[in-house]
Structures are given as structure tokens and as C-alpha cells.
Amino acid sequence: MRHLDFSPLYRSTVGFDRLFSMLDQMNSDAPSYPPYNIERTGENAYRISMAVAGFADKDLSVEAKEHVLTVKGEKPAEEDGRDVLYRGIASRAFERRFQLAEFVRVEGAHLENGLLHIDLVREVPEAMKPRRIEIATGAPKQIETLSA
Known part of the structure; x- marks a missing residue:
């Protein structure tokens, strides 16, 4: 590109x-690790699902600050005496950042079956929503002045 x-x-x-x-x-x-999906779950609702197999909830952190959602994963080093012949399951630390649009806030996060789900919702303030203006017909109203 x-x-x-x-x-x-x-x-x-x-x-x-x-x-x-x-x-x-x-x-x-x-970076391509960990893999993730972004899906629309409603008109103003979204979900980010990240494949974090092998990570427990205590190994993950989710932080939203100034239109940036940061997901970090860090596992403590395994020193249990195992002699691993082949390591195909990644357990390396990661940090993934997502840019959030205005008025998008994180509603919650949960870990289920090796997937971290982060639910987002867009809440546009009433002042920013479009509103319909009624069109009046006939003569414009005139303000009368009172004489003292």
C-alpha cells in the first residue's frame, strides 16, 4: 500500500x-495479535471481541481515555518446571488500541470462553440530534405596543 x-x-x-x-x-x-472482531449489535451499540485464550481476567486490563480504548494483556512468567517441546499457544504480552468516535463510551467488558467482549454504546446528546422545525403558515405574528 x-x-x-x-x-x-x-x-x-x-x-x-x-x-x-x-x-x-x-x-x-x-500488529495482528490478538485477533479481534468489531460488530454492530444495535443501532447505537457495538462489540469488540478479542481472542485471548490462556489469559485470565486478572491478566487483562481495559482502559478508555480521551477517545482511545486500550486493551492490555500480560501473563506472569510460567516457571512450574514444565519442559515444553513445542509452544503453539501464544502467551506473549500485548497492547491493542482502538480509536473511539465522539460520544462512544465503554459500557462493560466480560471474559467468556477465551473471548474478551467489550460492549460500546454511542450516546449522542439531545442538543446534537436532528430536530424537526415546524413551518408556520399564514401571516407572521406581530407584537403590539401598548401606549402609556
């Missing part, structure tokens, strides 16, 4: 630097 240069747009735009940095991050090669 080729790299897009957004520097000419910086000269004529104000306030879009976060958008351009997000686009730059999308062009970079992102």
Missing part, C-alpha cells in the same frame, strides 16, 4: 490534525 502525504492539507485546514494522524496510523502495519 502506498503512503499518502497529508502535509499540503495542513496548510489549508484547521482542527483536522487528529483525523490526519488517524489516517496515517491506518496506513502503518498494525
